[in-house]
Amino acid sequence: AQTVTQSQPEMSVQEAETVTLSCTYDTSESDYYLFWYKQPPSRQMILVIRQEAYKQQNATENRFSVNFQKAAKSFSLKISDSQLGDAAMYFCAYIATQGGSEKLVFGKGTKLTVNP
């Protein structure tokens, strides 16, 4: 079974600094997608960034970028120039695109605090 592990239950960063959130996953599939979702105190889930496993280039979305290491099964999220609005729970998620059923598997999350 696929699993997603986020080893940092909590992280903190100073405003305007950079922080990296870790995520590792376990799968035997060769083709899949990886996601980072943000959940602010409102508890609304918001997609931050998405990475296709077949793409070697790391995805970027403005201040958010990933470091995707397929061989190591690692998918970390880097937030640059951190803002107070970035404070939230961040979830890493995985889905296979063939073979197994299409269900998104989530990690347990990392709570990010941004200090002014």
Place this chain on the structure above:
Amino acid sequence: DGGITQSPKYLFRKEGQNVTLSCEQNLNHDAMYWYRQDPGQGLRLIYYSQIVNDFQKGDIAEGYSVSREKKESFPLTVTSAQKNPTAFYLCASSVRGVATNEKLFFGSGTQLSVL
């Protein structure tokens, strides 16, 4: 505006009672999902449906039931067999399944508590 509507926002269940959580979407999405979120936990899949009149169990389906009679609706019933129902429930939808689409669209959630 298109989106997913979950209701109610807060729901209380008495012992032995079945309760139903509503999820409606007007995005014309084929696939719909129910997730459960407990404090300190990620989201765990309860049930999902790729097309009307068809659905599959997720990882924690015991004590729950669903129906998919209409494309836009995917209600979740928490039965009395679910002994620990207190949690935050999220509904989501996507086009033709997540694997072929950009992302899941999430509702705003329902917090279920036991009286």
